[in-house]
Amino acid sequence: MGQIETPGQKPSVITLKAVAQHIGLTPGTVSAVLNDSPSARSIPQETKNRIHAAAKELNYRPNFFARTLRNKRTYTIGVIAEEIGDSYSSPIISGIEQYLRQRDYFFLTVVHRHDPVLLNRYSQMLSERGVEGIITVDTTVNEAPLLPTIAIAGHKKLKGVTNIVLDHQRAAVLALNHLKELSHERVAFMKGNPLSSDAQDRWDAICTVAAAIGMKIDPELTVQIDTDDPTPMLGYPFIKQLLTRQKPFTALFAYNDMSAIGAIRALQEQGLRVPQDVSVIGFDDIPGAAFYTPSLTTVRQPLNRMGEVAAQSLLERIEGKKEYPSEIAIEPELVVRESTAKAPSFS
Amino acid sequence: MGQIETPGQKPSVITLKAVAQHIGLTPGTVSAVLNDSPSARSIPQETKNRIHAAAKELNYRPNFFARTLRNKRTYTIGVIAEEIGDSYSSPIISGIEQYLRQRDYFFLTVVHRHDPVLLNRYSQMLSERGVEGIITVDTTVNEAPLLPTIAIAGHKKLKGVTNIVLDHQRAAVLALNHLKELSHERVAFMKGNPLSSDAQDRWDAICTVAAAIGMKIDPELTVQIDTDDPTPMLGYPFIKQLLTRQKPFTALFAYNDMSAIGAIRALQEQGLRVPQDVSVIGFDDIPGAAFYTPSLTTVRQPLNRMGEVAAQSLLERIEGKKEYPSEIAIEPELVVRESTAKAPSFS
């Protein structure tokens, strides 16, 4: 298999036949013993030992492709992501890898960068390569899949697919309770761009939880993001706009960390200090969140764990589990840092 | 291959034999035509058309494993990384993917997290799965590899391996020239932890370039990092220490962005403003660098491109190229942001 020729060494690859000949048996017997298949039942221990010894001595490695051709098992899954290498997908993929590793599975990764044509073509290619299941990351899949599939933050509910999502309810509880404990009563909110896959879910959860804990959501303290600026200035214009309304507030729940950074800049330009005058809480816990000054209090999406859970659920299905949930909600964590503090006594 | 049963549909998988029968020919002929192999030379166009039509009609997909069993080609490479999901490896992997995609290659990823035993075991498994070459990311490989191999930031020079490295010389030129143009003369330096794979190379280049452009390196303005704190506080204690020496300076070339952030904090605590009093330049361009206040001027490692170059070099070798360089240096870019400015007139 493309080995660099090392002269002066036996060039023949050690096959099942080779080890069989080496001890005067046939491939069938050797195969049965090495896989200790039921048909090896009646083979005496003595012979088994000889076989194992020979296999070890010759350093026999079964040919993966020959084996797969017979068995149809590849112990490989496919990961389809919109993007890799960014701070959202890569911790997820890392989580997937962590789990697969301990189960001796491998994965093939493909990236479609929003292109639905590529998505189809790649799914096709993955299944030609015998993946036994698929995990999609932040992707819109339209057709019911041919293979067991787990979606992470899937954009669409599809039957046959388990969707791994963040528990938005819990996220809202964490954030709002934190603010409440710090005695904030006038809280401003940023709503995400409705095009983003879970902006609506996140907002609905905030409304529910706010009502439940008796926190008012004032429409005049609410702004709606309607751009998709990927830079940290994302939140800036919206907070500028909010400030023109002259409505005082002591805390801001940003849509995410990215927008929180722009928001803080806007607040500071207005002479408001964070967190002394206004507390700001973000969402995601992006790598920069800990480095920023002030470092951001935020609701962390446990991306790594989402990957692990996805991989685990997928392997369960591959290994025959018949019933499975249509959704698994993952609990976020609150990370308290410098950007939130006790509400000022008078604002 | 694990397909979910779709009742009322032909369950039989379309094989070469199936399409051959469908038009009354033999598998051999069909195979020859579909791969237009030399032996299809004497087959009339008319027949070829029929074959292609039939293959299309039946939606024939060659079985990857059967094919590989014969040909030994898998169009798959292995990527071995110390870690994935962090901001160093993941852009590299993304770059690898970008290149492989357009060449219709796939890749398997394994992570060894520093464990040399795992590293060996995984290399073994990868080659059993027929990868045709390997890219290592930030990994120490000790033995000369059996397959064509490209190392990205390989820790050790090995014959037969092409090492993709950053052009440290160029990095030093970019950073020091930038400072020189801003009229900085008293420049402080942080040397990296010597355990880090390229701390020494980076420092050597700085010395060479400084000499060439007539910039003095004052040992009293040089500090040595000797911890491997992975947090942004990395640089903090060393700059504190530097400040106790009471030697004035107008610029600091940090070891990397992470340490630059801690350095800035230390400077600010001393009442020094960045960049008005001291300019700071980092290295890497980590995701947080653009978000920090002040945003960091830095020398960017083009990680994405390093991945692409690695993949390209590897495919060249897989496809038969005999001579290859032992090292490819990648040019960094200077990213000018807020943390550097004209040197103050009197310090």
Added chain:
DNA sequence: ATGATTAGTTAAATCGTTTTAATCGAATGT
């Protein structure tokens, strides 16, 4: 007309495993 070419296709070997059916001698039951 006869042998040599050529065109068009097929049969069969091969890749390396797994698995089922078959074999053959020894032991067992009655």
Added chain:
DNA sequence: ACATTCGATTAAAACGATTTAACTAATCAT
């Protein structure tokens, strides 16, 4: 003593594609 079961192993048929050698039938040269 004969059929039967058991124990240990083998032969052979898959799996699905590729490739080489072989085989017709038609064509060509002489």
